[in-house]
Amino acid sequence: MRDRPLVAWFAVGCAGIAILPWYALADSIFSSGWLVRGFTGENAPLWWQAWAHGRAWLWPVAALLVACIAWPPRAGGSRRRQANALIVFAAAGFVFTLGQGFAIGPRGWSVDAAAAWFGPITTGQPGMGTGAAMALASFAMLFSLGLARRGAFKGDGFVAGSVVSVTLAVALFTFFPVVRILASAFEDTAGAWSAGAFAQRAFTGKIWGLGCLGGGTRCGVAWNTLALALACATACTALGLAFALIVTRSAFRYKRALRVLSVLPIITPPFVIGLGLILLFGRSGLVNQFLELAFGVVPTRWIYGFQGVLLAQVFAFTPIAFLVLIGVVEGVSPTMEEAAQTLRADRWATFTTVSLPLMRPGLANAFLISFIESIADFGNPIVLGGNFGVLSTEVFFSVVGAQLDQGRAATLGLILLGFALAAFFLQRRALGRRVYTALSGKGDAGLPTPLPDAARRACYAVALPWAALTIVIYAMALAGGFVETWGRDYTPTLRHYVKAFGVEWGAHGLLWTGAAWNSFWTTVRLSAIAAPLTAALGILAAWLITRQRFVGRSAFEFGTMLSFAIPGTVIGVSYILAFNVPPLEITGTAIILVVCNVFRNMPVGVRAGMASMSQIDASLDEASGTLGARGWTTLRTILLPLLRPAIVAALVYSFVRAMTTLSAVIFLVSAEYEWATTYIINRVVNGDYGVAIAYSSVLIVLMVVVIALIGWLVGERRLGRRGAAAPGRGVGQLGGSAA
């Protein structure tokens, strides 16, 4: 039973247990430290750990790996029995490797039986390292190859390996953290399971209080969150619809400008709007200063609180609702509207009885996405919330504040997750079994009906001032970086830019003296690492979902999409809970930042991939298959070239999203690996607006350049090809479905 993939993966496993450090290193595997330090401490590979450091429980790992390749040939002639042996040993190896890691807690064995077998130990063991990771990967792949040999996945090893590895990755980085957050919420301070502890934390006045209704001071943060999200989603959906109708159904002249406006929130760090609002409406904002000067109105702090956060969120998320809705509005078949007209419906009746109901899925989707964006939003509430707390900020203060109460953070996170999942569920229910897309393939080409006059006027009246205000706010946010102190001293200066991005020539060449460089380069580097991983994983998963048939495919699809419904704050907390202790100890490293971004943005890659793959006729794959190509070859030679625009869109999107994300990474950054957005938010919280604004502006400009550059590159490519999705549109749609 020799073939190349099998041998190769066996070799990977051998390298993992024989050469590379089994445990996680204090420094990186890419620094050469472990090579020169010899077999001391965690630098040693598995066999040395087992032999010299008294970790006898590691021996079975090696034994099982060897058994994978040595046993099956002896399992007798039948290929099926050989495959069975391989499956059993590989699975056992994987389970055992993980199991031994989890069986050892910080104070020794957490499983009593193990102590009896391997003798008692008093300390924990370090987190798993490169060697362990390679061994696990090897076991997983050998297991997949075994499955393929048994005829699963039509005997295609590549498909089997892909399904298994994507499943494991999703299990590890999406399901496991969610399970951990669930467990933590139900743990009391001693670490024991207790429903009482959960109830105690979850049902307090601070969360569910209704004081504000009875004239009291405050309501609970859960009600705050819900009220904010509902108001925000309603407003965003209405505004988004108004914009979409203007762009598709009216003779409005600046449609392109509106579309450009819609891209802004994707490339903007989430709190920039909040900043702009402060500069405009804050105590020393322009409007207040003008009012004071002209009419003697005493400035108030009205912008801080529910109304301010709502305003900022509606500004920030309306464009996303717009992007969702425009596709739907464009998709309403003009023939439907013409049919209504020939049935005596005037324009208004046509609009209300046919056009609007056909847009219902889009409206529900826009509402859902704005809702989730709102409950997950961290930046605007922290900048503008004042005394108005919401779940996401509350979660944050539970973890990093003086309270340091992870159980409480987990509980709050769970409530947040509950809201998000409930919203998803309700959306499904609201749409029901009805179909909203036209049925027959062969159609008549009609003309989109212009809006009824009343509707058009309403759209203009609502949307245009709003668009103007958005522009003003952005302009304000950009201008704020070039003055001394907003509100007091409007002398033009580059001081803030120098402070953040200063560069000097020193004795040893270029010196990055600016305070922002560290976080800036970290962000760019890690985002650039995360983007291709996100795109690859997303496209691979999309390919498996759309093109392969296997048991549990819909569960697989659900798993890859799950993180879409999880607010970033919850992801952040759950990652801390899940990956803070051995055997999986990656908090504080760059890995966790990359992983977090990859798995948060992957659903969008999956969606984009699925959308474009469904436009490529499956007969192409089949043709390739009948010509002798297997899974990997077909994917590489047929689909990937056709999918190039989708891939580029996914790349751009994941890069940009990673660059501007805040709610999840704020939990995961460390002194060494700081993120641009967390750096900025810290400046804001300290009242250092100048640098924060300057930094945000740099990010926005950088994003614009990146998007323009890639759009230009892909645009050139597309000229000679037909039928691929327009890249600009792709990015737009991706943004639309992001939460």
Added chain:
Amino acid sequence: MAAATIEFDGVVKRYGDVVAVRETAFRVEAGTLTTLLGPSGCGKTTILRLIAGLELPSAGRIRIGGEDVTERSAAERDVSMVFQSYALFPHMTVLENVRYGLTVGRRRTPDADARAREAMGTVGLTGYDERLPSELSGGQQQRVAVARALVLEPAVLLFDEPLSNLDARLRRQMREEIRELQQRLALTVVYVTHDQAEAMAVSDRIIVMNRAVVAQEGTPRELYERPRDAFVAGFMGDANRVRGTLARRDEEIGEVRIGGATLAVPHRGLPDGEVDLAIRPEAIAIGAKDGAPIAGQVKKAAYLGGIVEYTIATGVGDLFAVSLDVARPHAVGAAVGVRIAPQGVVVVPPDAPR
């Protein structure tokens, strides 16, 4: 509402530089089924949409029931339309679709449900009230579309290639049903198709269109037997086009010479000399070589069950013929004699200059 006439008076429709309908005038009598027939892109749909009020003409007047409706919107005209894609509202049940026109707008009808059910009964859809369009077969969807248009008892009912999304067997059945319905309710129907056989089967009158103008208008028989020009002759069924010489004999009949054959056919006012002729395939009889006016050789023979199709190479060119004589086919390469029946021959005026 009583069935109404439709009149087009110098109607033109332009889309920018594209002229979709050139100056057109015709009249559709009340209670008749008139077909617009022509190749794809000749402007049939545009004419239908002009009648419905979904497009307004660039010039000219449109009258329905004697009333000038040129500037009226679709909702204000007493016209209903069955769309090629049916355009059923996917978010409404069958019943909701059918009663839509009765419940919307200013003229709410109190017994809308009852009337909708009646219309559904007319098209044989009783009991499908609560189905969604997505749960119906193509033929059933088509019936819903018809019922939805019928329920308003429109003065004019329009069909745009209503059968093009159906399979061949259903197509024949549905066209008979539409014709039967039209005659029973004495509706004025304008029906668009590009299928000559379909047009001939259902129509009282046919308007043949070519490149944005009306090529000829008349009963199916007139168009088949007296096509105005070569385009109409070719579009109304298969025709062999050959050259011959015409010599007038009297007011009506002329003597036409095709190869060795001499036939008496109406000269249609054409001058003596060279003329174009259209010969229907079924008018060509293939028999023994001896004594036949035209000699030929079988070039192709295709057995189609009830008939055999031949292509015969002759001195006047290749002739396409169909024969009912399936029992004794002629082999390819055989030398045969060709006779032409005068009933299947028309002299064709040259195409009108454009």
